[in-house]
Amino acid sequence: MCGIVGLFLKNPGLHPELGFHLAAMLGVMSDRGPDSAGFAVYGSSQADHVKLTLRAASAVEIREAVATTLGKAGAGDLDAVFHDTHAVVSVPLAREQEVRLLIARDGRVTLVGVGARMELFKEVGLPEQVAKRFELSGMSGTHGIGHTRMATESAVTTRGAHPFSTGKDQCLVHNGSLSNHCGVRRFLSREGLTFETDNDSEVAAGFLTWRMQQGASLEQALTDSLADLDGFFTFVVGTESGFAVLRDPISCKPAVMAETDDYVAFGSEYRALAVLPNAGKARVFEPVPARVYAWELR
Amino acid sequence: MRSVDLEESSVRELNGELHRLTPETNETRWVIEHPQGKHAIACGLDAPVTVEVKGHVGYYCAGMNKHATIVIDGNAGVGVAENMISGEVRVKGDASQAAGATGVGGLLVIEGNASARCGISMKGIDIVVKGSIGPMSAFMAQAGTLVVFGDAGEALGDSIYEARLFVRGSVASLGADCIEKPLSDEDKVILLRVLDRAGLSAGSDGFRLYGSARKLYHFHVDNVDAY
Numbered sequence: 001m002c003g004i005v006g007l008f009l010k011n012p013g014l015h016p017e018l019g020f021h022l023a024a025m026l027g028v029m030s031d032r033g034p035d036s037a038g039f040a041v042y043g044s045s046q047a048d049h050v051k052l053t054l055r056a057a058s059a060v061e062i063r064e065a066v067a068t069t070l071g072k073a074g075a076g077d078l079d080a081v082f083h084d085t086h087a088v089v090s091v092p093l094a095r096e097q098e099v100r101l102l103i104a105r106d107g108r109v110t111l112v113g114v115g116a117r118m119e120l121f122k123e124v125g126l127p128e129q130v131a132k133r134f135e136l137s138g139m140s141g142t143h144g145i146g147h148t149r150m151a152t153e154s155a156v157t158t159r160g161a162h163p164f165s166t167g168k169d170q171c172l173v174h175n176g177s178l179s180n181h182c183g184v185r186r187f188l189s190r191e192g193l194t195f196e197t198d199n200d201s202e203v204a205a206g207f208l209t210w211r212m213q214q215g216a217s218l219e220q221a222l223t224d225s226l227a228d229l230d231g232f233f234t235f236v237v238g239t240e241s242g243f244a245v246l247r248d249p250i251s252c253k254p255a256v257m258a259e260t261d262d263y264v265a266f267g268s269e270y271r272a273l274a275v276l277p278n279a280g281k282a283r284v285f286e287p288v289p290a291r292v293y294a295w296e297l298r
Numbered sequence: 299m300r301s302v303d304l305e306e307s308s309v310r311e312l313n314g315e316l317h318r319l320t321p322e323t324n325e326t327r328w329v330i331e332h333p334q335g336k337h338a339i340a341c342g343l344d345a346p347v348t349v350e351v352k353g354h355v356g357y358y359c360a361g362m363n364k365h366a367t368i369v370i371d372g373n374a375g376v377g378v379a380e381n382m383i384s385g386e387v388r389v390k391g392d393a394s395q396a397a398g399a400t401g402v403g404g405l406l407v408i409e410g411n412a413s414a415r416c417g418i419s420m421k422g423i424d425i426v427v428k429g430s431i432g433p434m435s436a437f438m439a440q441a442g443t444l445v446v447f448g449d450a451g452e453a454l455g456d457s458i459y460e461a462r463l464f465v466r467g468s469v470a471s472l473g474a475d476c477i478e479k480p481l482s483d484e485d486k487v488i489l490l491r492v493l494d495r496a497g498l499s500a501g502s503d504g505f506r507l508y509g510s511a512r513k514l515y516h517f518h519v520d521n522v523d524a525y
Contacts, residue, residue: 251395251414251432254376270335270354270375284354284373285396286413289433 003029019139033148038122115169136202167209
Protein backbone atom coordinates (compact mmCIF):
# COMPACT_ATOMS: atom_id res chain seq x y z
CA MET A 1 0.00 0.00 0.00
CA CYS A 2 2.39 2.77 1.24
CA GLY A 3 1.63 6.35 2.18
CA ILE A 4 3.31 9.43 0.85
CA VAL A 5 3.29 13.02 2.01
CA GLY A 6 4.80 16.29 0.90
CA LEU A 7 4.79 19.84 2.16
CA PHE A 8 5.92 22.95 0.32
CA LEU A 9 5.82 26.14 2.37
CA LYS A 10 5.01 29.38 0.57
CA ASN A 11 5.08 31.43 3.75
CA PRO A 12 8.68 31.83 5.05
CA GLY A 13 7.24 32.39 8.52
CA LEU A 14 6.37 28.70 8.62
CA HIS A 15 9.86 27.42 7.71
CA PRO A 16 10.78 26.67 11.35
CA GLU A 17 7.66 24.45 11.56
CA LEU A 18 8.33 22.33 8.46
CA GLY A 19 9.54 19.27 10.33
CA PHE A 20 6.79 19.53 12.94
CA HIS A 21 4.06 19.38 10.30
CA LEU A 22 5.81 16.76 8.18
CA ALA A 23 6.21 14.53 11.26
CA ALA A 24 2.50 14.84 12.03
CA MET A 25 1.58 13.94 8.45
CA LEU A 26 3.91 10.90 8.50
CA GLY A 27 2.45 9.75 11.79
CA VAL A 28 -1.08 9.75 10.38
CA MET A 29 0.10 7.73 7.38
CA SER A 30 1.46 4.93 9.60
CA ASP A 31 -1.65 2.87 8.81
CA ARG A 32 -0.66 2.82 5.15
CA GLY A 33 2.93 1.84 5.77
CA PRO A 34 3.92 0.61 9.21
CA ASP A 35 7.20 -1.17 8.41
CA SER A 36 9.58 1.65 7.54
CA ALA A 37 9.65 5.35 6.84
CA GLY A 38 11.82 8.05 5.43
CA PHE A 39 11.83 11.71 4.63
CA ALA A 40 13.86 14.45 3.02
CA VAL A 41 14.00 18.01 4.27
CA TYR A 42 15.27 21.00 2.30
CA GLY A 43 16.90 23.16 4.96
CA SER A 44 19.59 25.80 5.08
CA SER A 45 22.64 25.86 2.84
CA GLN A 46 26.17 27.16 3.30
CA ALA A 47 27.99 28.88 0.45
CA ASP A 48 30.41 26.57 -1.43
CA HIS A 49 29.47 23.62 0.75
CA VAL A 50 27.59 20.42 0.14
CA LYS A 51 25.75 18.32 2.70
CA LEU A 52 26.36 14.58 2.73
CA THR A 53 23.82 12.49 4.62
CA LEU A 54 25.46 9.29 5.87
CA ARG A 55 23.96 6.25 7.48
CA ALA A 56 25.39 3.41 9.57
CA ALA A 57 23.89 0.44 11.43
CA SER A 58 23.58 2.22 14.76
CA ALA A 59 23.86 5.61 16.41
CA VAL A 60 27.17 4.55 18.01
CA GLU A 61 28.62 3.24 14.77
CA ILE A 62 27.85 6.37 12.76
CA ARG A 63 29.63 8.52 15.36
CA GLU A 64 32.62 6.21 15.40
CA ALA A 65 32.76 5.98 11.64
CA VAL A 66 32.58 9.72 11.11
CA ALA A 67 35.16 10.38 13.84
CA THR A 68 37.66 7.75 12.69
CA THR A 69 37.26 7.80 8.94
CA LEU A 70 37.09 11.53 8.50
CA GLY A 71 39.35 12.28 11.47
CA LYS A 72 42.21 10.07 10.31
CA ALA A 73 42.22 11.70 6.94
CA GLY A 74 42.53 15.11 8.47
CA ALA A 75 38.89 15.79 7.76
CA GLY A 76 37.89 15.79 11.42
CA ASP A 77 37.33 19.53 11.22
CA LEU A 78 34.15 19.05 9.17
CA ASP A 79 30.82 19.90 10.78
CA ALA A 80 28.73 16.83 11.43
CA VAL A 81 25.23 16.82 12.87
CA PHE A 82 24.04 13.46 14.19
CA HIS A 83 20.49 12.19 14.12
CA ASP A 84 20.28 8.63 15.46
CA THR A 85 21.83 6.34 12.80
CA HIS A 86 22.43 9.19 10.37
CA ALA A 87 24.90 12.05 10.16
CA VAL A 88 24.79 15.15 8.02
CA VAL A 89 28.30 16.31 7.20
CA SER A 90 28.86 19.72 5.67
CA VAL A 91 31.79 19.59 3.25
CA PRO A 92 33.46 22.38 1.25
CA LEU A 93 32.80 21.73 -2.44
CA ALA A 94 36.55 21.59 -3.10
CA ARG A 95 36.88 18.60 -0.75
CA GLU A 96 33.71 16.75 -1.77
CA GLN A 97 35.45 14.08 -3.87
CA GLU A 98 38.06 13.41 -1.21
CA VAL A 99 35.43 12.93 1.49
CA ARG A 100 33.27 10.77 -0.76
CA LEU A 101 36.25 8.50 -1.37
CA LEU A 102 36.88 8.17 2.37
CA ILE A 103 33.26 7.25 2.93
CA ALA A 104 33.28 4.73 0.11
CA ARG A 105 36.29 3.02 1.69
CA ASP A 106 34.59 2.78 5.09
CA GLY A 107 32.41 -0.31 4.82
CA ARG A 108 30.25 0.80 7.76
CA VAL A 109 28.83 3.90 6.14
CA THR A 110 26.35 4.39 3.31
CA LEU A 111 25.89 7.67 1.52
CA VAL A 112 22.15 8.33 1.56
CA GLY A 113 21.90 11.71 -0.08
CA VAL A 114 23.92 14.65 -1.32
CA GLY A 115 22.88 18.23 -1.83
CA ALA A 116 23.32 21.87 -1.03
CA ARG A 117 20.10 21.83 0.99
CA MET A 118 18.71 18.30 1.08
CA GLU A 119 19.02 16.06 4.14
CA LEU A 120 17.61 12.56 3.84
CA PHE A 121 16.72 10.05 6.55
CA LYS A 122 15.19 6.58 6.44
CA GLU A 123 14.87 3.64 8.77
CA VAL A 124 12.90 0.52 9.49
CA GLY A 125 10.18 0.95 12.11
CA LEU A 126 6.87 2.63 12.76
CA PRO A 127 6.84 5.99 10.95
CA GLU A 128 5.98 7.87 14.11
CA GLN A 129 8.98 6.31 15.88
CA VAL A 130 11.27 6.88 12.91
CA ALA A 131 10.32 10.57 12.83
CA LYS A 132 10.99 10.79 16.57
CA ARG A 133 14.38 9.05 16.37
CA PHE A 134 15.55 11.52 13.74
CA GLU A 135 14.03 14.49 15.61
CA LEU A 136 12.13 15.49 12.49
CA SER A 137 9.73 17.77 14.32
CA GLY A 138 12.60 20.12 15.19
CA MET A 139 13.83 20.50 11.60
CA SER A 140 13.17 23.61 9.58
CA GLY A 141 13.16 24.15 5.85
CA THR A 142 11.21 25.23 2.79
CA HIS A 143 9.86 21.87 1.69
CA GLY A 144 10.00 18.20 2.45
CA ILE A 145 8.67 14.85 1.34
CA GLY A 146 8.07 11.63 3.23
CA HIS A 147 7.07 8.03 2.82
CA THR A 148 5.60 5.27 4.96
CA ARG A 149 6.27 1.84 3.52
CA MET A 150 4.30 -1.38 3.44
CA ALA A 151 6.67 -3.62 1.52
CA THR A 152 4.92 -5.93 -0.90
CA GLU A 153 7.60 -7.02 -3.35
CA SER A 154 10.92 -6.73 -1.55
CA ALA A 155 12.26 -7.10 1.96
CA VAL A 156 11.75 -4.65 4.80
CA THR A 157 15.17 -3.03 4.87
CA THR A 158 16.47 0.47 5.32
CA ARG A 159 17.86 0.41 1.80
CA GLY A 160 14.40 -0.35 0.44
CA ALA A 161 12.81 2.58 2.26
CA HIS A 162 12.06 5.84 0.49
CA PRO A 163 12.89 8.58 -0.44
CA PHE A 164 15.33 7.61 -3.16
CA SER A 165 17.94 10.12 -4.17
CA THR A 166 19.87 9.68 -7.40
CA GLY A 167 21.12 13.22 -7.90
CA LYS A 168 22.21 16.22 -5.89
CA ASP A 169 19.27 17.72 -4.02
CA GLN A 170 16.91 15.40 -5.91
CA CYS A 171 14.68 12.84 -4.29
CA LEU A 172 11.48 10.97 -4.92
CA VAL A 173 8.82 9.06 -3.01
CA HIS A 174 6.60 6.62 -4.83
CA ASN A 175 3.35 4.83 -4.15
CA GLY A 176 2.74 2.06 -6.65
CA SER A 177 4.81 -0.34 -8.69
CA LEU A 178 6.56 -0.01 -12.02
CA SER A 179 6.46 -2.87 -14.50
CA ASN A 180 9.30 -1.87 -16.82
CA HIS A 181 11.90 -0.80 -14.28
CA CYS A 182 14.43 -3.49 -15.24
CA GLY A 183 14.59 -2.27 -18.82
CA VAL A 184 14.75 1.36 -17.80
CA ARG A 185 17.47 0.57 -15.24
CA ARG A 186 19.58 -1.15 -17.93
CA PHE A 187 19.13 1.85 -20.22
CA LEU A 188 20.03 4.35 -17.49
CA SER A 189 23.05 2.26 -16.42
CA ARG A 190 24.37 2.51 -19.97
CA GLU A 191 23.85 6.25 -19.68
CA GLY A 192 26.18 6.23 -16.66
CA LEU A 193 23.75 6.24 -13.74
CA THR A 194 24.36 3.94 -10.81
CA PHE A 195 21.75 2.30 -8.61
CA GLU A 196 22.05 1.13 -5.02
CA THR A 197 19.06 -1.24 -5.00
CA ASP A 198 16.84 -3.37 -7.21
CA ASN A 199 13.91 -1.18 -6.22
CA ASP A 200 11.59 0.10 -8.97
CA SER A 201 11.18 3.48 -7.28
CA GLU A 202 14.91 4.14 -7.43
CA VAL A 203 14.67 3.72 -11.20
CA ALA A 204 11.96 6.38 -11.35
CA ALA A 205 14.23 8.73 -9.38
CA GLY A 206 17.11 7.88 -11.71
CA PHE A 207 15.02 8.56 -14.77
CA LEU A 208 14.20 12.07 -13.55
CA THR A 209 17.83 12.70 -12.64
CA TRP A 210 18.91 11.59 -16.13
CA ARG A 211 16.41 13.91 -17.81
CA MET A 212 17.38 16.85 -15.61
CA GLN A 213 21.07 16.19 -16.33
CA GLN A 214 20.15 16.66 -19.96
CA GLY A 215 18.68 20.05 -19.19
CA ALA A 216 15.02 19.23 -18.65
CA SER A 217 13.14 21.07 -15.94
CA LEU A 218 11.58 19.01 -13.14
CA GLU A 219 8.21 19.56 -14.78
CA GLN A 220 9.51 18.43 -18.19
CA ALA A 221 11.29 15.41 -16.73
CA LEU A 222 8.06 14.26 -15.09
CA THR A 223 6.13 14.78 -18.31
CA ASP A 224 8.70 12.59 -20.10
CA SER A 225 8.30 9.87 -17.47
CA LEU A 226 4.70 9.40 -18.59
CA ALA A 227 5.99 8.06 -21.90
CA ASP A 228 8.86 5.95 -20.54
CA LEU A 229 7.73 4.57 -17.18
CA ASP A 230 5.04 1.92 -17.21
CA GLY A 231 3.04 0.90 -14.17
CA PHE A 232 1.20 2.37 -11.24
CA PHE A 233 2.55 5.44 -9.58
CA THR A 234 1.95 8.51 -7.63
CA PHE A 235 5.26 10.40 -7.37
CA VAL A 236 6.13 13.28 -5.10
CA VAL A 237 9.48 14.80 -6.00
CA GLY A 238 11.74 17.38 -4.41
CA THR A 239 14.63 19.37 -5.90
CA GLU A 240 16.68 22.19 -4.40
CA SER A 241 13.99 24.71 -5.27
CA GLY A 242 11.13 22.62 -6.61
CA PHE A 243 8.30 20.37 -5.49
CA ALA A 244 6.17 18.32 -7.86
CA VAL A 245 3.47 15.66 -8.03
CA LEU A 246 2.48 13.25 -10.79
CA ARG A 247 -0.02 10.39 -10.98
CA ASP A 248 -0.16 7.66 -13.60
CA PRO A 249 -2.76 8.03 -16.38
CA ILE A 250 -5.32 5.77 -14.72
CA SER A 251 -4.77 7.22 -11.25
CA CYS A 252 -4.29 3.83 -9.70
CA LYS A 253 -2.94 5.18 -6.42
CA PRO A 254 -4.67 7.71 -4.22
CA ALA A 255 -3.66 11.35 -3.95
CA VAL A 256 -5.14 14.47 -2.46
CA MET A 257 -3.75 17.96 -2.15
CA ALA A 258 -4.50 21.04 -0.08
CA GLU A 259 -3.41 24.55 -0.95
CA THR A 260 -3.61 27.73 1.10
CA ASP A 261 -1.74 31.06 0.89
CA ASP A 262 0.80 29.49 3.27
CA TYR A 263 1.48 26.05 1.80
CA VAL A 264 0.87 23.32 -0.74
CA ALA A 265 0.51 19.88 0.81
CA PHE A 266 0.22 16.39 -0.58
CA GLY A 267 -1.15 13.30 1.12
CA SER A 268 -2.15 9.79 0.11
CA GLU A 269 -5.29 10.47 2.09
CA TYR A 270 -6.97 13.61 3.36
CA ARG A 271 -6.35 12.45 6.94
CA ALA A 272 -2.69 13.35 6.49
CA LEU A 273 -3.65 16.90 5.48
CA ALA A 274 -6.20 17.39 8.26
CA VAL A 275 -3.37 17.91 10.76
CA LEU A 276 -2.11 21.04 8.98
CA PRO A 277 -2.92 24.58 10.09
CA ASN A 278 -6.21 25.83 8.62
CA ALA A 279 -6.69 22.59 6.67
CA GLY A 280 -10.45 23.06 6.92
CA LYS A 281 -10.18 26.27 4.93
CA ALA A 282 -7.69 24.98 2.34
CA ARG A 283 -8.59 24.37 -1.29
CA VAL A 284 -8.65 20.59 -1.32
CA PHE A 285 -8.36 18.87 -4.69
CA GLU A 286 -7.38 15.59 -6.23
CA PRO A 287 -4.53 15.80 -8.75
CA VAL A 288 -5.78 14.93 -12.23
CA PRO A 289 -4.15 11.77 -13.66
CA ALA A 290 -1.17 12.28 -15.99
CA ARG A 291 -0.93 16.00 -15.20
CA VAL A 292 2.26 17.38 -13.69
CA TYR A 293 1.81 19.72 -10.73
CA ALA A 294 4.96 21.68 -9.91
CA TRP A 295 5.89 24.53 -7.61
CA GLU A 296 9.17 26.49 -7.48
CA LEU A 297 10.58 28.59 -4.65
CA ARG A 298 10.58 32.25 -5.52
CA MET B 299 -30.78 15.70 17.65
CA ARG B 300 -27.78 13.54 18.48
CA SER B 301 -24.34 15.05 18.10
CA VAL B 302 -21.23 12.86 17.92
CA ASP B 303 -17.73 14.30 17.99
CA LEU B 304 -15.20 12.02 16.30
CA GLU B 305 -12.41 13.64 18.27
CA GLU B 306 -14.03 12.08 21.32
CA SER B 307 -15.56 8.82 20.12
CA SER B 308 -14.28 6.35 17.57
CA VAL B 309 -15.83 5.64 14.17
CA ARG B 310 -16.51 2.10 15.41
CA GLU B 311 -18.50 3.42 18.36
CA LEU B 312 -20.43 5.79 16.11
CA ASN B 313 -21.26 3.10 13.55
CA GLY B 314 -22.24 0.71 16.34
CA GLU B 315 -24.76 3.23 17.64
CA LEU B 316 -26.11 3.89 14.17
CA HIS B 317 -26.46 0.16 13.48
CA ARG B 318 -28.55 -0.34 16.61
CA LEU B 319 -31.22 2.10 15.38
CA THR B 320 -34.54 0.45 14.53
CA PRO B 321 -36.99 1.62 11.83
CA GLU B 322 -39.19 3.14 14.57
CA THR B 323 -36.39 5.14 16.22
CA ASN B 324 -37.07 8.66 17.39
CA GLU B 325 -33.39 9.59 17.07
CA THR B 326 -33.80 10.55 13.44
CA ARG B 327 -31.29 13.37 13.20
CA TRP B 328 -27.55 12.95 13.79
CA VAL B 329 -24.75 15.43 13.41
CA ILE B 330 -21.15 14.20 13.21
CA GLU B 331 -18.44 16.71 14.10
CA HIS B 332 -14.70 16.62 13.27
CA PRO B 333 -14.60 13.75 10.76
CA GLN B 334 -11.00 14.77 9.85
CA GLY B 335 -10.93 12.49 6.83
CA LYS B 336 -11.54 9.33 8.83
CA HIS B 337 -12.61 6.21 6.95
CA ALA B 338 -15.91 4.28 6.92
CA ILE B 339 -18.02 6.92 8.66
CA ALA B 340 -21.75 6.08 8.75
CA CYS B 341 -21.42 2.78 6.92
CA GLY B 342 -24.05 0.06 6.81
CA LEU B 343 -27.02 2.11 8.03
CA ASP B 344 -30.43 0.45 7.91
CA ALA B 345 -32.85 3.00 9.40
CA PRO B 346 -34.68 6.07 8.06
CA VAL B 347 -32.51 8.65 9.83
CA THR B 348 -30.60 11.70 8.63
CA VAL B 349 -26.87 11.91 9.36
CA GLU B 350 -25.06 15.14 8.66
CA VAL B 351 -21.25 14.97 8.63
CA LYS B 352 -19.59 18.34 9.21
CA GLY B 353 -16.35 18.25 7.24
CA HIS B 354 -14.23 16.16 4.89
CA VAL B 355 -14.53 12.38 5.15
CA GLY B 356 -12.13 9.58 4.16
CA TYR B 357 -12.77 6.33 2.32
CA TYR B 358 -16.08 4.46 1.97
CA CYS B 359 -18.27 6.96 3.79
CA ALA B 360 -21.95 5.98 3.74
CA GLY B 361 -21.16 2.59 2.21
CA MET B 362 -23.88 -0.07 1.95
CA ASN B 363 -26.51 2.50 2.86
CA LYS B 364 -30.13 1.46 3.25
CA HIS B 365 -32.99 3.88 4.06
CA ALA B 366 -30.79 6.60 5.61
CA THR B 367 -30.06 10.08 4.32
CA ILE B 368 -26.42 11.05 4.73
CA VAL B 369 -25.19 14.56 3.99
CA ILE B 370 -21.46 15.24 3.82
CA ASP B 371 -20.69 18.88 4.34
CA GLY B 372 -17.27 18.67 2.71
CA ASN B 373 -15.32 16.43 0.35
CA ALA B 374 -15.53 12.65 0.30
CA GLY B 375 -12.68 10.16 -0.17
CA VAL B 376 -12.58 7.01 -2.27
CA GLY B 377 -15.76 4.95 -2.64
CA VAL B 378 -18.36 7.24 -1.10
CA ALA B 379 -21.81 5.58 -0.99
CA GLU B 380 -20.49 2.40 -2.54
CA ASN B 381 -22.92 -0.47 -2.81
CA MET B 382 -25.92 1.64 -1.78
CA ILE B 383 -29.22 -0.21 -1.58
CA SER B 384 -31.60 2.69 -0.91
CA GLY B 385 -31.75 6.10 0.73
CA GLU B 386 -29.80 9.19 -0.24
CA VAL B 387 -26.24 10.38 0.05
CA ARG B 388 -25.35 13.98 -0.70
CA VAL B 389 -21.78 15.30 -0.96
CA LYS B 390 -21.60 19.08 -0.81
CA GLY B 391 -18.00 19.20 -1.99
CA ASP B 392 -16.04 16.95 -4.35
CA ALA B 393 -15.94 13.17 -4.33
CA SER B 394 -12.85 11.06 -4.94
CA GLN B 395 -12.65 7.92 -7.05
CA ALA B 396 -15.32 5.24 -7.40
CA ALA B 397 -18.17 7.31 -6.01
CA GLY B 398 -21.38 5.28 -5.93
CA ALA B 399 -19.57 2.12 -7.04
CA THR B 400 -21.73 -0.99 -7.45
CA GLY B 401 -24.82 0.80 -6.08
CA VAL B 402 -28.03 -1.15 -6.41
CA GLY B 403 -30.47 1.64 -5.57
CA GLY B 404 -30.89 4.97 -3.84
CA LEU B 405 -29.67 8.39 -4.88
CA LEU B 406 -26.18 9.87 -4.72
CA VAL B 407 -25.85 13.62 -5.33
CA ILE B 408 -22.41 15.17 -5.66
CA GLU B 409 -22.57 18.94 -5.71
CA GLY B 410 -18.93 19.38 -6.75
CA ASN B 411 -16.86 17.18 -9.05
CA ALA B 412 -16.30 13.43 -8.91
CA SER B 413 -12.96 11.97 -9.97
CA ALA B 414 -12.15 8.72 -11.78
CA ARG B 415 -14.44 5.70 -12.00
CA CYS B 416 -17.60 7.41 -10.76
CA GLY B 417 -20.46 4.89 -10.86
CA ILE B 418 -18.19 1.95 -11.68
CA SER B 419 -20.26 -1.23 -11.97
CA MET B 420 -23.44 0.64 -10.98
CA LYS B 421 -26.40 -1.71 -10.70
CA GLY B 422 -29.44 0.53 -10.33
CA ILE B 423 -28.30 3.54 -8.32
CA ASP B 424 -29.07 7.06 -9.53
CA ILE B 425 -26.08 9.40 -9.42
CA VAL B 426 -26.24 13.15 -10.06
CA VAL B 427 -23.01 15.14 -10.34
CA LYS B 428 -23.36 18.91 -10.59
CA GLY B 429 -19.73 19.30 -11.64
CA SER B 430 -17.63 17.05 -13.85
CA ILE B 431 -16.60 13.41 -13.60
CA GLY B 432 -13.19 11.82 -14.15
CA PRO B 433 -11.99 9.10 -16.53
CA MET B 434 -13.43 5.58 -16.75
CA SER B 435 -16.70 6.53 -15.16
CA ALA B 436 -19.64 4.09 -15.37
CA PHE B 437 -17.20 1.31 -16.27
CA MET B 438 -19.23 -1.92 -16.70
CA ALA B 439 -22.39 -0.08 -15.61
CA GLN B 440 -25.32 -2.47 -15.46
CA ALA B 441 -28.37 -0.40 -14.51
CA GLY B 442 -29.36 2.98 -13.12
CA THR B 443 -28.84 6.57 -14.14
CA LEU B 444 -25.77 8.80 -14.13
CA VAL B 445 -26.47 12.50 -14.67
CA VAL B 446 -23.55 14.88 -15.15
CA PHE B 447 -23.95 18.63 -15.53
CA GLY B 448 -20.29 19.19 -16.38
CA ASP B 449 -17.88 17.18 -18.49
CA ALA B 450 -16.98 13.49 -18.54
CA GLY B 451 -13.37 12.22 -18.71
CA GLU B 452 -11.86 9.58 -20.98
CA ALA B 453 -13.51 6.22 -21.68
CA LEU B 454 -17.00 7.00 -20.40
CA GLY B 455 -19.12 3.87 -20.03
CA ASP B 456 -16.43 1.41 -21.05
CA SER B 457 -17.85 -2.13 -21.40
CA ILE B 458 -21.26 -0.86 -20.33
CA TYR B 459 -24.10 -3.35 -20.12
CA GLU B 460 -27.12 -1.11 -19.53
CA ALA B 461 -27.66 2.12 -17.53
CA ARG B 462 -28.36 5.57 -18.90
CA LEU B 463 -25.60 8.16 -18.86
CA PHE B 464 -26.79 11.77 -19.32
CA VAL B 465 -24.03 14.34 -19.81
CA ARG B 466 -24.59 18.05 -20.43
CA GLY B 467 -20.96 19.02 -21.04
CA SER B 468 -18.33 17.45 -23.23
CA VAL B 469 -17.25 13.82 -23.19
CA ALA B 470 -13.49 13.34 -23.63
CA SER B 471 -14.02 9.90 -25.18
CA LEU B 472 -16.39 6.97 -25.05
CA GLY B 473 -15.25 3.56 -23.84
CA ALA B 474 -15.71 0.28 -25.66
CA ASP B 475 -19.30 -0.40 -26.69
CA CYS B 476 -20.60 2.94 -25.34
CA ILE B 477 -22.41 5.09 -27.88
CA GLU B 478 -24.52 8.22 -28.00
CA LYS B 479 -28.22 7.49 -28.31
CA PRO B 480 -31.20 9.65 -29.27
CA LEU B 481 -32.94 11.17 -26.26
CA SER B 482 -36.48 9.74 -26.35
CA ASP B 483 -39.43 11.06 -24.39
CA GLU B 484 -39.12 8.07 -22.10
CA ASP B 485 -35.46 8.94 -21.43
CA LYS B 486 -36.42 12.55 -20.71
CA VAL B 487 -39.00 11.42 -18.16
CA ILE B 488 -36.38 9.25 -16.45
CA LEU B 489 -33.89 12.15 -16.43
CA LEU B 490 -36.42 14.64 -15.04
CA ARG B 491 -37.52 12.19 -12.37
CA VAL B 492 -33.94 11.79 -11.15
CA LEU B 493 -33.35 15.57 -11.23
CA ASP B 494 -36.56 16.09 -9.31
CA ARG B 495 -35.51 13.57 -6.66
CA ALA B 496 -32.18 15.36 -6.40
CA GLY B 497 -34.03 18.63 -5.80
CA LEU B 498 -32.77 20.22 -8.99
CA SER B 499 -35.06 22.27 -11.16
CA ALA B 500 -32.98 21.94 -14.36
CA GLY B 501 -34.75 20.68 -17.49
CA SER B 502 -33.53 18.07 -19.93
CA ASP B 503 -32.25 20.68 -22.40
CA GLY B 504 -28.63 20.28 -23.34
CA PHE B 505 -28.25 16.75 -22.00
CA ARG B 506 -27.04 14.03 -24.31
CA LEU B 507 -27.64 10.36 -23.65
CA TYR B 508 -25.00 7.64 -23.80
CA GLY B 509 -25.56 3.95 -23.38
CA SER B 510 -24.69 0.48 -24.52
CA ALA B 511 -24.38 -0.52 -28.18
CA ARG B 512 -25.01 -4.06 -26.85
CA LYS B 513 -22.36 -5.51 -29.14
CA LEU B 514 -19.95 -6.57 -26.44
CA TYR B 515 -21.99 -8.65 -24.08
CA HIS B 516 -23.55 -10.97 -26.62
CA PHE B 517 -21.16 -13.40 -28.19
CA HIS B 518 -20.84 -12.69 -31.88
CA VAL B 519 -20.05 -15.64 -34.11
CA ASP B 520 -17.75 -13.50 -36.26
CA ASN B 521 -15.38 -13.36 -33.30
CA VAL B 522 -15.06 -17.12 -32.95
CA ASP B 523 -11.58 -17.08 -34.48
CA ALA B 524 -10.37 -14.95 -31.59
CA TYR B 525 -10.79 -17.83 -29.14
